[in-house]
Amino acid sequence: MFLNPYSHKEPFSMSELIKRVPAAFAQNASQDVSHKYNFISTEQVINALNEGGFHPYYAMQGRSRKEGKELVAKHVVKFRKEGTQLIRGDLIPEIVLSTSHDGTSAFRLDFGIHRVICSNGLVAPSSFAVSRSVRHKGYNDGDIIDAAFEVLSNCPDVEKNVTEMNKLILTEREREVFAEASLLLKYNDDDIEETLKENFSPTPSLLLVNRRRGDSGKDLFSTFNVIQENLIKGGQLFFGKDKSGFKVKKTTRPVKSVIEDLKLNKALWTLANKMLEIRS
Incomplete structure (x- = not known):
């Protein structure tokens, strides 16, 4: 069943996230990855961002056609910072976390905007707003929080860009x-x-x-x-x-x-x- 990836009024609880992105709560990486691969659960990253004041309002994961691959599939969780001001009154700045546990993806953070009126979220590419990747190897919670704040610091530039598009x-x-x-x-x-x-x-x-x-x-x-x-x-x-x-x-x-x-x-x-x- 396809679940609406957005929660408009309040953040997702952990139990709700488990339903939407079970891959985020995997306890092991894919069996196909090298023994040198350092597995870090997305759940740990979510907890770290929560402690840093970033809360999940969106969750979606890819479908895997291969049996047993559901828990290592690509997944995305979008976070909003407590106290963040709206852009133009209807645009909400977000941190977009994407990763997988098949050895192909680091933890990637992009700047995103959620448009309240249409329930769509856009993701600004790295060529426009700063993106940050945090590798599984050598991971620590402080790095992911620092990366989130750095990505979010691009909000004024994005707001200026939106204003120019409006004109x-x-x-x-x-x-x-x-x-x-x-x-x-x-x-x-x-x-x-x-x-x-x-x-x-x-x-x-x-x-x-x-x-x-x-x-x-x-x-x-x-x-x-x-x-x-x-x-x-x-x-x-x-x-x-x-x-x-x-x-x-x-x-x-x-x-x-x-x-x-x-x-x-x-x-x-x-x-x-x-x-x-x-x-x-």
Whole structure:
């Protein structure tokens, strides 16, 4: 069962986190890793961040097709610092912790923003806001807390960036180009080529359909929010024909993969910033 990864009013308890990210509470690494691998449970990291005033409001883990790999799968937990001020009144700064226990990932911390109105969280990529990796080898609780505060220190820069996006009004063609590029971020060339053969391809214009009046603006940040929400949540209706030529209804798929969610958010944020850079 897919659980809503967000808790809006209060942090997740440990029992709630166990349901959503059991991999965070694994007691051993994957059997495939080297004997030199230093296993550190994500639970220890969560406890350390809690003691540092960071509390979990989001939890999601990837699905593993291999039996017995569920407890080493990629997982993400997002934290909010006690007393952190909102950005513009509807954006909440977050610390995004991601890792796995298969020997492929360190503990990675990125700067994120949760938009209250649409329940989506964006992740600013390392090229924009500072990211920090804390390796399992030589790990200590102080390092992870220091890394969280360092990442969070980028909040003023992100707020300035959001303000500049709000001021930049896009032409209709620019909004269409943004949507066209964004569609390719989610559906790769092979997907689109195959869906075009069956007339199943969602169009870029579908991404520009806002879900609420407050998102009807033509500025860059509003356009980004509309496209990001549509790509992440999916569920948009479009029509096409199946292989037999019969007309059918289809809906765009939501993003439920941890890796896809992180990559897509970072790519969209990078794209929006490049558009801002070109127009500035």
